[in-house]
Amino acid sequence: MKRITFITGFFGSGKTEIALNLAIQKQVDVLIDLDIVNPYFRSREQEDVLNRAGIRVVSSGVANGRFVDLPYVAKEAFIPFWDRTLRAVYDLGGSGSGARLLRQFSPYFPDSDVDLLFCVNIHREETDSPAKIIQEIGRIEESGGMRPTGLINNTNLLTESTYEDLLEGEGLLRPVADATGIPLIYTGIVSSLDRDDRPVAGEKIPLRLYFKNTWL
Amino acid sequence: MGKILMKGNEAIARAAMLGGLEAFFGYPITPQNEVPEYLSRYLLEEGKVFVQAESEVAAINMVYGAAAAGFRTMTSSSSPGIALKQEGITYLCGSELPCVISSVMRGGPGLGSIQPSQSDYNQATRGGGNGDYHVIVFGPETIQETIDILKEAFDIADYYRNPVMVLVDGLIGQMMESVDLTKPVKKRFLPEKDYAANGTKNHPGERHIINSLYLESNELEHHNLSLKKKYDLATANETRVELINMNDPDYVIVAFGTMARVCRSAIEKLAEKNIRVGMIRPISLWPFPSSVFETMDAPHLKGILCVEMNLGMMLTDVLVANNGRHSVGFFGRAGGVVPDPDEVVDAILHFNERVVK
Structure with a gap:
């Protein structure tokens, strides 16, 4: 994992759950919530969980920021680019409009160790074919100013997910990887489905779903 | 598809x-x-x-x-x-x-x-x-x-x-x-x-x-x-309504939308404590399913708890539909707070403190 990892993808692809799990499992120092698109289910809502895992959370910087709907990100979001000892996960908002926030960091990219990972759930109608996924990658690149460096297979139907869904996702992401040259780096698998005899492409991220209440 | x-x-x-x-x-x-x-x-x-x-x-x-x-x-x-x-x-x-x-x-x-x-x-x-x-x-x-x-x-x-x-x-x-x-x-x-x-x-x-x-x-x-x-x-x-678990309940919850989701979990938790709780879930809010309150067969019913994410609005419809037959209580959270199933469980366990009429 590179020192700085941005998570992007079509909105509703599960970026935030991936970002939370990745940040906690890889023991990064900071999680930066750049989601100014969604009003609910943002990683800043899990600040307590992240703090307990020793991870600092940066979001809007406004008091009670977890309940506001402001297109504003705290200047603290730049700190990992200035302090080279920090490892960070950046959770971008969905799609091109969310990826636009990436541009403000681009002056720092040449001398930083940065990954931009594109998260895909093929059960979202806008990313249910290789052609649509490639188109979406293009939109992210166009608006964020950086080409994704890796793919994450996060294919799921929430509570109705199966291992076969992940394999189906892999089946669509392989031709995407071939056509774009962007490798499939991670696969997110809900912990309850994760077994040793269920191999996946790339590194496995067993997922704990932080936003899934019993009744939700 | x-x-x-x-x-x-x-x-x-x-x-x-x-x-x-x-x-x-x-x-x-x-x-x-x-x-x-x-x-x-x-x-x-x-x-x-x-x-x-x-x-x-x-x-x-x-x-x-x-x-x-x-x-x-x-x-x-x-x-x-x-x-x-x-x-x-x-x-x-x-x-x-x-x-x-x-x-x-x-x-x-x-x-x-x-x-x-x-x-x-x-x-x-x-x-x-x-x-x-x-x-x-x-x-x-x-x-x-x-x-x-x-x-x-x-x-x-x-x-x-x-x-x-x-x-x-x-x-x-x-x-x-x-x-x-x-x-x-x-x-x-x-x-x-x-x-x-x-x-x-x-x-x-x-x-x-x-x-x-x-x-x-x-x-x-x-x-x-x-x-x-x-x-x-x-x-x-x-008029549309879903009746859940209405076989001789001790209590009946009335809830709609997200609140009904939370109450389903609460009902399961209460079943573990051997308290039978049914739910009237109005799907049409107007027209309100008043008639199910009339036809409800619940000989051991101790009360009806109206649960909402407000301070008691559907409660008025529940009181009218109940027409004084059973004791009616209310539990609600407001301001954007979504109650936890345990809070609903607690409201049923302490129903007497929740009684409105």
Whole structure:
């Protein structure tokens, strides 16, 4: 994992759950919530969980920021680019409009160790074919100013997910990887489905779903 | 087609398209922005009409115009935005024009918050417009149910020539669920829209006037009584309710939408303590399913607990429907707080402290 990892993808692809799990499992120092698109289910809502895992959370910087709907990100979001000892996960908002926030960091990219990972759930109608996924990658690149460096297979139907869904996702992401040259780096698998005899492409991220209440 | 994963607001938009939406007029507000955003992309692709109006008031009056011309039309908003649309809604009712309104509730009053709430129950079922009118209101519990209702909503609106509102809270709007868009819904016979003002100078048809003004008292009363007849018909035919676990319950919970989801978990937890709790889940909020309170067979019932994400709005309907038969209690959280199942469990365990009447 590179020192700085941005998570992007079509909105509703599960970026935030991936970002939370990745940040906690890889023991990064900071999680930066750049989601100014969604009003609910943002990683800043899990600040307590992240703090307990020793991870600092940066979001809007406004008091009670977890309940506001402001297109504003705290200047603290730049700190990992200035302090080279920090490892960070950046959770971008969905799609091109969310990826636009990436541009403000681009002056720092040449001398930083940065990954931009594109998260895909093929059960979202806008990313249910290789052609649509490639188109979406293009939109992210166009608006964020950086080409994704890796793919994450996060294919799921929430509570109705199966291992076969992940394999189906892999089946669509392989031709995407071939056509774009962007490798499939991670696969997110809900912990309850994760077994040793269920191999996946790339590194496995067993997922704990932080936003899934019993009744939700 | 298999299941796909959709956000509630996207599902509202897609289901409206499947229901035959031809013209959408809206104005942005959190937490329902994905509805117009989605439609701006897909409705236009299908060559239909999408307009981001200059305000909520403009949007509902554009809906009036499109409905008057005989089109399947819709607007969507959230609490303060729906408040602004009230005048348009009573005009639509008065002129007997069909439309669909999706309302994604947030905390109030005033600007309130952007967190989920059910505090527009009265706004939806009573309305803030003038005159003797009703809007047919559904309060679905899941994204799938939201889809199924929206697919049918335009038919219901056309059948009664009246606005139909689909009322969810921000949580249902923002959460995601796996859904099946192809589930069949009830079909009904719909007459030609012979009232539509769709003739033009170059395309002469019959002359139609869409109007809600009746200066003569007797004439207006006649109109009022004919609307009443229609509302009685809707009450007889469109009342929807789900009864859960109603086999000789100790307590009955009444809850709708997100609150019903939470209560399902609470009911399971209470079953572990050997307390049998049933649930009356109104799906249509207007007409309210009052008759199930009359026919309820619960010889050991200790009380009815109305649970809402507000400070007691549906409670009024529950008290009227209960008609003094059983003791009625209330538990609610407000301001955008979604209660935990344990809080509902606690309210049942301490029912006596919750009794209202």
